[in-house]
Amino acid sequence: MPCIVTGMLVWERPEPPERPVPAPLSRERIVRAAIRLADADGLDAVSLRKVATALDARPMRLYSYIDGKEELLDLMVDAVHAEIRPSGEGWREVLTSLAESTRHAVHKHEWAADLLGGRPQLGPHALASGETVMAALGDVELDAVMPVVSAVNAYAIGAVRREVAERRAERATGMDQERWQAALGPYLQRTFATGRFPALATVVHDAAHLDAEETFRMGLDFLLDGIAARIAR
């Protein structure tokens, strides 16, 4: 019999557009999709609608897997922690590795700079990397372990955050790193010309400019040297 709506017989009617069978979902799939979006276009590009669309689903479907956007962000952060895998022998090597692998992970996922440290990290991967570090600090006096690890973490997160901030600013102005630092932006030029920040101007103009990695490493060494002094005692 002809279709009620079109009056056409089955054979004349085109098949419906091939709707892929509702993709099976999982927390992991959702988080992966969100991370893809964030890696490509930044955290602002992560909306429940876009994530759902990427998975060929409707937004509310996600709520069976997560309890809201905040939880999705938590899961994303823990996924980054999975890439932070400190290793090495002895406290100094492990702490160095902790800081540098944090740095690498955040370089790979710049958006993580806006989330790391923003709320307590209690996900399985975060705990796992914590466990690795703690285990490697077995020969350090127990009461000193937490403050030491906290300090290294605080430094790493703060330092990486500034690195990312600068990187974004450079990208926004379209300048590469050297031109940016050399020109300091016309704004800084003018500001320093006012003479209100002489010491700052001197440092910026006359001091050697280390690259991001050297700066990071240097600060980390300061911190570890200070820790070494206490631990040795």
Next chain:
Amino acid sequence: MPCIVTGMLVWERPEPPERPVPAPLSRERIVRAAIRLADADGLDAVSLRKVATALDARPMRLYSYIDGKEELLDLMVDAVHAEIRPSGEGWREVLTSLAESTRHAVHKHEWAADLLGGRPQLGPHALASGETVMAALGDVELDAVMPVVSAVNAYAIGAVRREVAERRAERATGMDQERWQAALGPYLQRTFATGRFPALATVVHDAAHLDAEETFRMGLDFLLDGIAARIAR
């Protein structure tokens, strides 16, 4: 003659509700209003609409003073930098003061933890506090100044960020600090019970728990000790 609409004479008609003459606006007024909102209800409570309403204005009016929400946030951060006023004699005192006044400012404006370090700080107040610090490091070798100050800033920002994160978590769970730390949350209890994180569990259970201020100070001392070693050379 009677009013066309109501048919009432002037004397019968009530005066229009006393609309205060459109409040004069300024960047400062706008930023102050935004900060009041953020202090009271967090960064999420800062919307151009709410800020405008607080100033008895309509949202688009703000666009004559700022170029978008991002700029408003930048101004808010610089306002916080106005409260970071390092002081003291000699490099160590000044750097200590820098870190601790950063900490105090962020405690007063918790939302600042989410913004500080998130983009280059080039506002007048940020530069001013930078100038103070640089000036006080006059006797430090020029090439070492930037790395040293960067490291202290990175540490302070990262450390304060975690402090705020914990404070928020405690507030969210309604627990006071001691109960939170003692109970560790039922979740951590259960997680540690699995035995997958023995070293972590040991540290959390058996190590002494310093309060936030002690922890902050201790990490800062590690860093400054390490710096002292390099500078002295």
Next chain:
DNA sequence: GCATCGATCGATACACTGTATCGAGTCATA
């Protein structure tokens, strides 16, 4: 003194967000 033009300002409207609500549809049971 009046009409016209130009620029300025901010109300309206749009596209998008996270998520509460609740009706449709499904399954197990009587």
Next chain:
DNA sequence: TATGACTCGATACAGTGTATCGATCGATGC
């Protein structure tokens, strides 16, 4: 087979940042 409970996710809502462009107002020319 009828009925009920339950689950799922489409719809709808309240809110966001901001582009657009019509109303308004001052200055200018006659």
